[in-house]
Amino acid sequence: MKELLETVVENCRDSWRQGHVATYIPELAKARADATGIAVWDLSSGLSGAGDTDFTFTMQSVSKVVSLALALSECGEEKVFSAVGMDPLADPFNSIMRLEMDAPHRPHNPLINSGAIVVLSLLPWKESRDRMAAVSDMAARMTGRKAVAVNEAVYLSEKGTSDRNRALAWFLKSVGNLEGDIEDILDAYFRQCSLEVTCGDLAVLGATLAADGTNPVTGERVVSPRVARVVRTIMATCGMYDGSGEFAVTVGIPAKSGVGGGIAAAVPGRMGIGTCGPALDRKGNSVAGLAMLRRLSEELKLRIY
Amino acid sequence: MKELLETVVENCRDSWRQGHVATYIPELAKARADATGIAVWDLSSGLSGAGDTDFTFTMQSVSKVVSLALALSECGEEKVFSAVGMDPLADPFNSIMRLEMDAPHRPHNPLINSGAIVVLSLLPWKESRDRMAAVSDMAARMTGRKAVAVNEAVYLSEKGTSDRNRALAWFLKSVGNLEGDIEDILDAYFRQCSLEVTCGDLAVLGATLAADGTNPVTGERVVSPRVARVVRTIMATCGMYDGSGEFAVTVGIPAKSGVGGGIAAAVPGRMGIGTCGPALDRKGNSVAGLAMLRRLSEELKLRIY
Amino acid sequence: MKELLETVVENCRDSWRQGHVATYIPELAKARADATGIAVWDLSSGLSGAGDTDFTFTMQSVSKVVSLALALSECGEEKVFSAVGMDPLADPFNSIMRLEMDAPHRPHNPLINSGAIVVLSLLPWKESRDRMAAVSDMAARMTGRKAVAVNEAVYLSEKGTSDRNRALAWFLKSVGNLEGDIEDILDAYFRQCSLEVTCGDLAVLGATLAADGTNPVTGERVVSPRVARVVRTIMATCGMYDGSGEFAVTVGIPAKSGVGGGIAAAVPGRMGIGTCGPALDRKGNSVAGLAMLRRLSEELKLRIY
Amino acid sequence: MKELLETVVENCRDSWRQGHVATYIPELAKARADATGIAVWDLSSGLSGAGDTDFTFTMQSVSKVVSLALALSECGEEKVFSAVGMDPLADPFNSIMRLEMDAPHRPHNPLINSGAIVVLSLLPWKESRDRMAAVSDMAARMTGRKAVAVNEAVYLSEKGTSDRNRALAWFLKSVGNLEGDIEDILDAYFRQCSLEVTCGDLAVLGATLAADGTNPVTGERVVSPRVARVVRTIMATCGMYDGSGEFAVTVGIPAKSGVGGGIAAAVPGRMGIGTCGPALDRKGNSVAGLAMLRRLSEELKLRIY
Structure with missing residues (x-):
């Protein structure tokens, strides 16, 4: 998995050039536009990461x-x-x-x-x-x-x-x-x-939802299976702003993005994924995040549809 | 004129039944729904009034x-x-x-x-x-x-x-x-x-605009002729909310209404008119005011169009 | 009057450069962009004209x-x-x-x-x-x-x-x-x-409305005074597309424009005016027509407001 | 399966009373409002049905x-x-x-x-x-x-x-x-x-999409796996008109409804489902169909999210 993630980051490193860091909140405008990181918490094998996994950013809409x-x-x-x-x-x-x-x-x-x-x-x-x-x-x-x-x-x-x-x-x-x-x-x-996280944090958050509400790190049942499923469903249909429909077709995983550059995704029963990349597309989604998730979804056949 | 105004008030006394006092501001809801008054300041003959000319109300949008x-x-x-x-x-x-x-x-x-x-x-x-x-x-x-x-x-x-x-x-x-x-x-x-006035006050206000900016009571030049004309024009096209077009056809005078129940009208070079009647139509204009202005406009041929 | 109109045309001859001939109807796109003409039918003194009074164009929305x-x-x-x-x-x-x-x-x-x-x-x-x-x-x-x-x-x-x-x-x-x-x-x-006219025709059309429905050329009562007044009123509030409010402030006369480049205006009891100039502003009104009417309205104090 | 479907139909037989047959197309208004049927083509066990499986209706938007x-x-x-x-x-x-x-x-x-x-x-x-x-x-x-x-x-x-x-x-x-x-x-x-079908036909249509494009009845590869997946995805996010988001939460299967009263659903890799019930809710979806799919989805844990 780590190797795969490194290839994914490598291939998507330049995609940030097609986006722009959010500027309407002055403090966000200071973010490193080219930060690119991904982390996966696989429910059977735990955490792997690649790229700027130490990069911290605020959750924004992921919250x-x-x-x-x-x-x-x-x-x-x-x-x-x-x-x-x-x-x-x-x-x-x-x-x-x-x-x-x-x-x-x-x-x-x-x-x-x-x-x-x-x-x-x-x-x-x-x-x-x-x-x-x-x-x-x-x-x-x-x-x-x-x-x-x-x-x-x-x-x-x-x-x-x-x-x-x-x-x-x-x-x-x-x-x-x-x-x-x-x-x-x-x-x-x-x-x-303004809650501050890394892509590793978002991977665990996604994994908690993917595992029907039980945090795989702490073993705590954080929310009920039903709540987890409802949240995943709403993420699938509404999670990427007005780009949700296209994301379903191209990536096909429940996910939520934030203008801080993060995306948290939950593949039911399989894994949580977190990405970071502060450069955003016109709809407010992380360009690098979209590129990495698309790649990973294809490689691992993660689509739910 | 006084006689004419009394006939006008008489004929329109019951029109308030077709409207409703504004309720979205609790204090306005307390107004006497059937108050009906009109005042005219004729530039050549001064003030006349009929009906509830002592009734006080707040200017609201007339301001x-x-x-x-x-x-x-x-x-x-x-x-x-x-x-x-x-x-x-x-x-x-x-x-x-x-x-x-x-x-x-x-x-x-x-x-x-x-x-x-x-x-x-x-x-x-x-x-x-x-x-x-x-x-x-x-x-x-x-x-x-x-x-x-x-x-x-x-x-x-x-x-x-x-x-x-x-x-x-x-x-x-x-x-x-x-x-x-x-x-x-x-x-x-x-x-x-929340500025409080009577229909007589609105008649003078209208007359000031009708007289190209000179208050006929005090003789003071309050605004320039150009400002008076611009204000009259905007009143004519936009003064009665989204009922302005119909008011132009049925009454045809520059006027401005308020949800307190007042209307101020300015007939260029001739007179100012003030009316009161807190019951409003669906668009927020005084029902009694509309009825009285329509009547007066017909009787005195006040239309500018 | 003729002299005044010639000055007006002279002063507005170049305004067409700020507009564009309508292109969404291919045939309209062929019109001479710099044609500029004005005609007035004064109810007391008859017809005067200046500029391209022979220029023919289609009525479009004036119809x-x-x-x-x-x-x-x-x-x-x-x-x-x-x-x-x-x-x-x-x-x-x-x-x-x-x-x-x-x-x-x-x-x-x-x-x-x-x-x-x-x-x-x-x-x-x-x-x-x-x-x-x-x-x-x-x-x-x-x-x-x-x-x-x-x-x-x-x-x-x-x-x-x-x-x-x-x-x-x-x-x-x-x-x-x-x-x-x-x-x-x-x-x-x-x-x-697609009815074809000159600015002189539009001047007479405007004069018919200005004269309460009686055509001043033929003497025929074409429409009733009430119909004439209603039409004038609707022209005043709605005649210049979504530029009607600004036209009321800057010119102040009931008028109707068409994307063929014509404008017909009616000054109640005084005169009809027709202008032509196929170059249009962003809202679809003739640039030269607007400029000439503004000028004429100022010179002759035609504003109704 | 047949037993389950019969229970489902039984339980949902009365739900049509909460809807109305489409009337904007006169011919549709003639449909039997209480028709209620369901068919499932399970990729491992073939066809089962219950209720009005002989009822024919037009595909409308399912097409x-x-x-x-x-x-x-x-x-x-x-x-x-x-x-x-x-x-x-x-x-x-x-x-x-x-x-x-x-x-x-x-x-x-x-x-x-x-x-x-x-x-x-x-x-x-x-x-x-x-x-x-x-x-x-x-x-x-x-x-x-x-x-x-x-x-x-x-x-x-x-x-x-x-x-x-x-x-x-x-x-x-x-x-x-x-x-x-x-x-x-x-x-x-x-x-x-206006293509006419039964709920059994829609079950096979859904199964063809569920089986990545291969019709399970004829064995023909009708569309490519990728086309099948794209179609399923679009059905999931947009298939139930402006009720798609709620359907995802309550049922959670790619599906498409029509105002003829039919719904076709595709559970990836598992089965196709067809329902009929001409009485529609306010958004144009079959009331009986929604009720039956919700029930079936719960019983068989069909949700994809």
């Missing part, structure tokens, strides 16, 4: 998987899916238009910004601090680390530039689909986006 | 005419119309969708919510207090009163329920079309909406 | 004024305005989106393509030939000519390239807002767009 | 799978996916708005109406008759029947009422995304929608 898993566990499917839908959509991840156009103005799925903000608001902790503690604890349990820390510089940068997310949140509140203190919820949202 | 006149005077047409458009539009007054759909995400005109918020942000006063003082001073000068006061109960009610306007403001900020402190600008916006 | 006047006369306001709205809108003239987005999927006004197609379908003649004869007869009566002929080359070109109009028509039919044979109605539409 | 498989085989992935996208979308299957809103005005995927029309237009046969013969031949090869016949009554009914599809087609042509004779292409589209 939506964490808060979704937490909300499904804490509140149940019924509550979560009466507040957000399960529908993939062909609009950018931060579109307000879509929300206004479609009654009942409910976010289409939990992996777009508006949906993730609503998911956070459902969590049963009243205090912002407790809510955030629960999310980062879940992140730790899914990645098998003692703790996952917030990158303070990114968090502050995010907080200072997220006017669109504020607009989404106020719109949701205006139509009665978001309860609680807006700045409080957004604060938790910015913090969860 | 957008005041801040537009102020901004045009202080900043010039070029600055104002590079920040907001001059286009009537067939969307509700608080639509975000429209803003997102059309590059460059500039409010279509200064009389919809997003446009009025941008107009306020252009005013040259840094301090919120000074900005608001300038707006209420302009309101006083246009209505010929010493001062126009904020209805504190409505202001607080408005401030507590204007999540949609917050969404609009944050969206505008996110696309670079709104500068300054959001809550500060919105505070001024809520205050200007 | 929508003719069919609207005919439909209002033949079917009455109630029938016409239950089939189409009176609302200006900020969308391009051929947008389907707008129609689909807004229930009841009724064209927003009679001067956009979908609206004009519906207006034609309302006419009481069953046979396509008779319907078209009635429209060209009305064009003749409004312009004071014996007959207005179809430019066959433009008509065929139009017919061969109007797929978007076919899409609009079928959409309208699918939602129950268009009755009759689609190709038949569209044929009449393409023919009316 | 889009047939023409997609044909186009991918004849024209290649590159050509097909440069003409249509691969993106699921949250809009109804016949939305024009979506097409107009998103440049480059390309249908979002091959399983919505606009996409299926474009797919048909790509087929290499010039003559309408030949094109249609190729489609019905492919339907026969996928279902293992000698021939699949067009239901003439439905075809004519469809042809007479498909104004929206005509609008879609003309719009696509107007933006340069559809070549060829519109009525000709639409005729083939209406015919393919």
Whole structure:
């Protein structure tokens, strides 16, 4: 496996040139554009990695998987899916238009910004601090680390530039689909986006979902098999923003990307995969990550369809 | 004239039954639904009135005419119309969708919510207090009163329920079309909406615009003839929300309505008209106001088209 | 007047360089881009002209004024305005989106393509030939000519390239807002767009509307004063496509433009104006026409607002 | 298996009461609303069925799978996916708005109406008759029947009422995304929608896709393994109209529904499933079909995610 991963990295090393590091959050713009790394946690043989496996980056939208898993566990499917839908959509991840156009103005799925903000608001902790503690604890349990820390510089940068997310949140509140203190919820949202990880962490996170909710490193049952499966399904249909349909055809694995450059993928019953590569394509997905996952999926016949 | 106005009020007294008092701002919901009043300031013969001329109500969107006149005077047409458009539009007054759909995400005109918020942000006063003082001073000068006061109960009610306007403001900020402190600008916006007047005040305001900017009560030149004409034109094409086109055909006078139930109209060179009637139609215009203006326009042949 | 018009043409001769001749209908693309002409029919002093007053061009959307006047006369306001709205809108003239987005999927006004197609379908003649004869007869009566002929080359070109109009028509039919044979109605539409005129013809057409429906050349009452006024009003709010709001501010006269390069304007009680200049701005309005009307409106204080 | 299917039918027999037979095509409205049938072709044990397995119905949108498989085989992935996208979308299957809103005005995927029309237009046969013969031949090869016949009554009914599809087609042509004779292409589209089948036929069709393109009844390799997998993937993300995301979560199998009441599903490497039940939910999917597939998926653990 290690050899295969090294070939994959080798072959995809240059793909970052076709993308651009996210710049709308100033702190993200400082990332090393050519970092390229991959890690696999095979459920039968454990961890392998290649390339920039030490490179750290923030989870960004990958964290939506964490808060979704937490909300499904804490509140149940019924509550979560009466507040957000399960529908993939062909609009950018931060579109307000879509929300206004479609009654009942409910976010289409939990992996777009508006949906993730609503998911956070459902969590049963009243205090912002407790809510955030629960999310980062879940992140730790899914990645098998003692703790996952917030990158303070990114968090502050995010907080200072997220006017669109504020607009989404106020719109949701205006139509009665978001309860609680807006700045409080957004604060938790910015913090969860700023959780810092490596591609190895994302591989374990993916493996936890692939193993029906049991973390293969710690042996802990983190979420129920049903929650794991629902999360994998939503990742498969909605995980790559409006590039989810094409990703299903070209790669064919449940996965979630983030504008920090990471992607976490879960091959049911087989393995978790984490990739990093901060240069993004037009839709916000890591160019190197897409290239490596495509290659790996072909080599190991990982497609689920 | 007085006799004519009394007939007009008599004939339109019952029209309020076809409308509903605005409820989205709790304090507005308390208004007397059947209040019906009209006042005319004829440039050659002065003031006449009939019906509930003592009824007080908040200006709401009629105040957008005041801040537009102020901004045009202080900043010039070029600055104002590079920040907001001059286009009537067939969307509700608080639509975000429209803003997102059309590059460059500039409010279509200064009389919809997003446009009025941008107009306020252009005013040259840094301090919120000074900005608001300038707006209420302009309101006083246009209505010929010493001062126009904020209805504190409505202001607080408005401030507590204007999540949609917050969404609009944050969206505008996110696309670079709104500068300054959001809550500060919105505070001024809520205050200007809460300025309290009678239909007589709106008649004088209309007459000031009809008289090319000179207040006929005080004799003060409040704005330049050019500013008065631009404001009248924008009122004619955009003043009645998405009912502006129909109003042009059925009434045919530059006018601006507010959800407080008031309408101010300006017949160029002839008169200003103010009406009140808190019951609104589906588009947010005073039902009694529309009926009275239609009647008066027919009787006095006021149409400009 | 003639002297003034010559100065106006002189000053605007070069403005065509800022526009482009319409190319989506191949035959229109052949027009002389720099043709620039203006004619005025003053209700008190008759015809004056300057520049390329011999230049012929097809009416295109100016013909929508003719069919609207005919439909209002033949079917009455109630029938016409239950089939189409009176609302200006900020969308391009051929947008389907707008129609689909807004229930009841009724064209927003009679001067956009979908609206004009519906207006034609309302006419009481069953046979396509008779319907078209009635429209060209009305064009003749409004312009004071014996007959207005179809430019066959433009008509065929139009017919061969109007797929978007076919899409609009079928959409309208699918939602129950268009009755009759689609190709038949569209044929009449393409023919009316291809009626050939000079700017002098448009000046008389405008003067007929300005004179409350009586053609000042022939003395014939072509339409009722009420129909004339309704048509003028709709021209004022919707006549210049999505540039109508700006035109009201900068020029301030009821007018209708066409992509053939013509504009017809009606100053109530004073005069009709016709201009030509095939180079169009981004919104589809004649660049030279806009420049000349702006100039003339300033010189003669023609603004109605 | 037969016993299981009988239990499934039994349990879902009443679910049709929650839906409505499609009425927009008059001939479809005549279908027996309570027909409920299911068939499974297990790749290891062959055919079983229960309920109304003799009930015949038209393929409607299920036929889009047939023409997609044909186009991918004849024209290649590159050509097909440069003409249509691969993106699921949250809009109804016949939305024009979506097409107009998103440049480059390309249908979002091959399983919505606009996409299926474009797919048909790509087929290499010039003559309408030949094109249609190729489609019905492919339907026969996928279902293992000698021939699949067009239901003439439905075809004519469809042809007479498909104004929206005509609008879609003309719009696509107007933006340069559809070549060829519109009525000709639409005729083939209406015919393919009217191909008549039973749930057993759909089970074999699904099994052919599940078996990587080899028909398990005839042993013929109908399409390549790659085409079969691409088709299965597109079915998984886009097959159930705007209910695809929810179907993935609740059922989790690649499937395609039609408003005739049929659903064809393909469980990779395991089985094909066909269901019938003409009563549809709000999104156009068979209510009984959804209920039976959900049940079967749970019982046999068919989920791919």
